Amino acid sequence: MAAAFSNVSAFVRRAPRGGDPHRNLTLDYADDLRLFRGPWRKLGLALLVFLYLWIPGYFSLYVLGVLTLCGVYAIGAVGLNLLTGYAGQVSLGHAFFFGAGAYAAAYLGADRQWPLLAYLLAAAAIGFVVGAVIGPFALRLRGNYLVIVTLGLVFLGEHLWKNWESVTGGGTGASVKAAPTSIGTWNFKDLNVGGVGYQKEQSLFWLVWAVVAVVVIVAKNLVRSRAGRAMQAVRDRDLSAEVIGVNLARYKVGAFAWSSALAGLSGALYGVVTERVEVSIFNLFLSITFVAMVIIGGVGTIFGSVLGALLVFGGQQLISQNSSFFLFDPLIQSSPTDNGLFSIGEFNNILFGLFIVLFLLFEPRGLAALWLRAKTWFLTWPFSY
């Protein structure tokens, strides 16, 4: 039977004059496995690589700093999307795991002088373990109860960070400035390649977005694998998933563990980039920001999370830098004497809330859905309806 099918597919693949069929159709399993299928995706990949190399030389150091932090948040958002978008387990506790990673970087990197790769991996491992400890709650509780328990986790976490002073520095926070940032001869705070020296912001941009690329590829492959399909089955209906042989305990706890591992990694990078870890960052607002990134980017799409991080964090920075922009000017009070309804922070938060509500009302699958719809329209042309 299999042989017959391979014959058919070979027949279909062989276009009349030996070329490929003019559409990028999925004809056999090998096609399905390919990550960058077809010329358009390869072109897109080349474009991304080009942007990665070109951006640090073109934009100002301030913009690079913002983009770098976007990358940091993107890693955490991908992690949360694995948990919420793919495994269907809701969590408002992401800030807690993020904080665990950040303090791991401060303690292991700055205090203990572990090398860069070692403390990044250790932060991810700590996130993994903490997530695996919290994960069993998801077996006992579902939906709304899980939301509130993970909400409690953020408050308990804040208390822990404030009081565990020997590791976290308590209320004053911990410095990550002294943490090593070199891999081999490449120091990512002062990169020097082929005799050309680069600024700290440029070097960190390359470091963070390289990690983003690795995380995105791993996550993309994870969700295409057996584990990913099992997670999606759990999301769609956990009872049916169990019936068809998915081990619920394993995948629910696993999703929590992997998602927190990414949050830990993201937190550690946050520490490296901002050089300072303070307890006030890891609050409920951060958790909600992560969820907003996932929702606005697109629930259940990996690249959507990256888009969401760029839009949510980048957008907030853009507005606070351009408060006198003519559209916002009547609304924002940028100095005590200026006319305007809201302060910048208030305006940003209102916009943030408005974005969440509007996306959930009108485009519940986020930015990614807009892109996918446009793509489908072109792919199915001339039968686009």
Add this chain to the structure above:
Amino acid sequence: MSAQVLVVITSTDLFRTLVSGLALGCKYALVALGFVIVFKATGVINFAHASFVLVGGYMTFNAASTWGWSFYLALLFAMAAGAALGMLIEALVLRRMVGEAPFTLVMVTIGILFILDNVVTAIWGPDPQNLGDPWTTVRQFGDVPVADKDLWTIGFTAVVLVVFFLFFRYSTLGLAMRATALDQEAAMAQGISPRVIYRVSWGIAGTVAALAGAVLSAGSVALYPGVGLIALVAFPAMILGGLDSPLGAVVGGIIIGLVQQLTSLYGPEYLRWFGHGFELVSPYLVMIIILLVRPYGLFGTKEVRRV
């Protein structure tokens, strides 16, 4: 252990703490009652309830202090405004989201929370204000001092609970709400409109939230935008009692209030290991422990499902 100054905790201290814990618990209970009404009727965990509480506090303040109305009139006005706000939010947003996944609903209400909280800050400013309540005296019962505002809080909670009980037990609308919560399709077949039920329950939640807001921000310079965040502590109370039980909300609230005040009394001496300010997070710890033992709270409806 190094030598510590042991604070002697007298029985008066204990009584005072129990009374203040009861009052604090009733504040949480009032907030939690609003959460529970909306959850029972519509299945939405309404984070925006915290900002309803805040709006209620500021409405009372605005009518009583800025417009110079009598305080109780201002309170009634704030409750009416709260009802209107609740119904408005339901009509504008939640009406369109019926049947969505629980988490989507939670996130929508979080979005509304952000909008409302920041609009409130923009209108009334970030500085603490005097609510303008007349509950300033402190009475002596034996040697236990009890603040007037605590008595009012306990009284309000009791009244609301009784009114809820009578309303759900004896009124037609209350019966319709119970029927809808039990089985929406069967209720519709009996001619009950879920739309009306949804709107009414959001209105009731807004009313109770305004009352809770006034009670939470009573006292000197106790009204500030952070009051909305205090309201989030009502979540453990609500979860503890079970999401869909009004009585559970009150019992849960009182438990949480007592736990919080008792940990702040005994914490510095016996719970040193838990660190400074433990009373602020102890409700969450209690909530997590109780949920592990009883996943549907103390009085919640058990969902029968096995995996």
